[in-house]
Amino acid sequence: xxxxxxxxxxxxxxxxxxxxxxxxxxxxxxxxxxxxxxxxxxxxxxxxxxxxxxxxxxxxxxxxxxxxxxxxxxxxxxxxxxxxxxxxxxxxxxxxxxxxxxxxxxxxxxxxxxxxxxxxxxxxxxxxxxx
Amino acid sequence: xxxxxxxxxxxxxxxxxxxxxxxxxxxxxxxxxxxxxxxxxxxxxxxxxxxxxxxxxxxxxxxxxxxxxxxxxxxxxxxxxxxxxxxxxxxxxxxxxxxxxxxxxxxxxxxxxxxxxxxxxxxxxxxxxxxxxxxxxxxxxxxxxxxxxxxxxxx
Numbered sequence: 001x002x003x004x005x006x007x008x009x010x011x012x013x014x015x016x017x018x019x020x021x022x023x024x025x026x027x028x029x030x031x032x033x034x035x036x037x038x039x040x041x042x043x044x045x046x047x048x049x050x051x052x053x054x055x056x057x058x059x060x061x062x063x064x065x066x067x068x069x070x071x072x073x074x075x076x077x078x079x080x081x082x083x084x085x086x087x088x089x090x091x092x093x094x095x096x097x098x099x100x101x102x103x104x105x106x107x108x109x110x111x112x113x114x115x116x117x118x119x120x121x122x123x124x125x126x127x128x129x130x131x
Numbered sequence: 132x133x134x135x136x137x138x139x140x141x142x143x144x145x146x147x148x149x150x151x152x153x154x155x156x157x158x159x160x161x162x163x164x165x166x167x168x169x170x171x172x173x174x175x176x177x178x179x180x181x182x183x184x185x186x187x188x189x190x191x192x193x194x195x196x197x198x199x200x201x202x203x204x205x206x207x208x209x210x211x212x213x214x215x216x217x218x219x220x221x222x223x224x225x226x227x228x229x230x231x232x233x234x235x236x237x238x239x240x241x242x243x244x245x246x247x248x249x250x251x252x253x254x255x256x257x258x259x260x261x262x263x264x265x266x267x268x269x270x271x272x273x274x275x276x277x278x279x280x281x282x283x284x285x286x
Contacts, residue, residue: 019246019248020248021245021246024145025145025146025147025245026245028145028146028147029146029147029242029245032147032150048237048238050236050237051231051234051235051237052235052236052237060235060236060237060239061236061237061239062236062237062238062239063237065237113246
């Protein structure tokens with residue numbers, strides 16, 4: 001009984017856990033992402049292939065992100081949403097980071113990562129008619 | 132050495148530096164693979180191209196310096212997270228194989244370092260390594276040369 005209680009307690013604690021994320025490197029990565037997305041249609045790059053989908057046919061949660069981010073940067077929000085809605089969020093966040101240079105860090109609930117990835121994966125599995 | 136390698140807040144190579152080092156190594160490996168495919172018949176050339184990346188990373192990152200040519204150019208190195216020393220070729224092999232997993236979900240394992248407090252990718256976590264600036268944790272220099280044997284000394 002005590003073991004079950006401690007397991008439940010640990011699980012609840014993990015859901016409440018937060019992580020402080022330094023924004024400096026995210027700002028750099030975001031800037032690179034926006035730059036690549038801006039240039040991509042001009043050079044005709046096909047984007048990064050997903051190894052999982054290439055090998056197994058099963059998409060991963062981040063499939064469609066290249067298309068989504070590129071479409072968002074080029075203001076084609078409908079195409080962006082259809083490819084992967086999270087791309088729109090990434091672009092908005094990246095733009096905010098570039099505009100708000102004084103933001104140094106942000107505290108994020110750790111649980112948001114698995115929830116977001118699960119949602120993205122369900123979306124992609126439905127997009128490729130697997131679910 | 133241990134403080135520089137381990138513990139929250141210790142210096143870590145940043146994303147942009149690791150990305151450029153990766154690109155440099157990618158160019159080197161791409162060149163080697165292309166030459167192999169052009170020089171040899173299809174089978175051997177593709178085998179070399181397939182084995183070159185794990186061999187390359189295992190050899191260089193497992194060396195005492197922990198530096199591939201790309202990492203050496205950018206002034207960063209791979210060290211054991213606990214000791215700050217070289218990870219050795221065994222862990223370097225594990226690390227290089229785990230790169231495949233890091234790349235599997237659209238390269239998320241590589242991007243994980245942006246979220247991770249130790250700036251570790253997935254292959255870093257499995258191998259127990261971190262990537263640090265070489266200026267703060269310099270690679271070991273070769274030791275002083277052995278003194279010449281004394282010709283008058285009788286064993």
